[in-house]
Amino acid sequence: xxxxxxxxxxxxxxxxxxxxxxxxxxxPLRLHRIxxxxxxxxxxxxxxxxxxxxxxxxxxxxxxxxxxAMLRLYAEETQALSHSVRLxxxxxxxxxxxxxxxxxxxxxxxxxxSREIAKGMHQKKKRIRNxxxx
Numbered sequence: 001x002x003x004x005x006x007x008x009x010x011x012x013x014x015x016x017x018x019x020x021x022x023x024x025x026x027x028p029l030r031l032h033r034i035x036x037x038x039x040x041x042x043x044x045x046x047x048x049x050x051x052x053x054x055x056x057x058x059x060x061x062x063x064x065x066x067x068x069a070m071l072r073l074y075a076e077e078t079q080a081l082s083h084s085v086r087l088x089x090x091x092x093x094x095x096x097x098x099x100x101x102x103x104x105x106x107x108x109x110x111x112x113x114s115r116e117i118a119k120g121m122h123q124k125k126k127r128i129r130n131x132x133x134x
Contacts (some may be wrong), residue, residue: 022084101112
């Protein structure tokens, strides 16, 4: 991850902004989000390998909760990264308001998105009969 960050900082370096990434705050969020994602992926692949339906292995509420937890961590990481941009003091309150609003929007969107994905995953699919015309 730090390699990706270094590449980003190299590209941004030509702009008149100073960026200091707070790894002590971001890395635990990233690691937890990745752990949740890997666990969810493992459970999905395990169910697929056993030829089980995903909705039988992961109840809708659990899938929604896990997906939202990952999206919420991503929102928190984004907020933490907003503090890495060093702005003149008079702009700091604006950055804080924008960062709080972004966290709220990302959380609301994450909740809606995880709910819709879980709902779609657990809907029974209608079978469409193929008809052939002669």
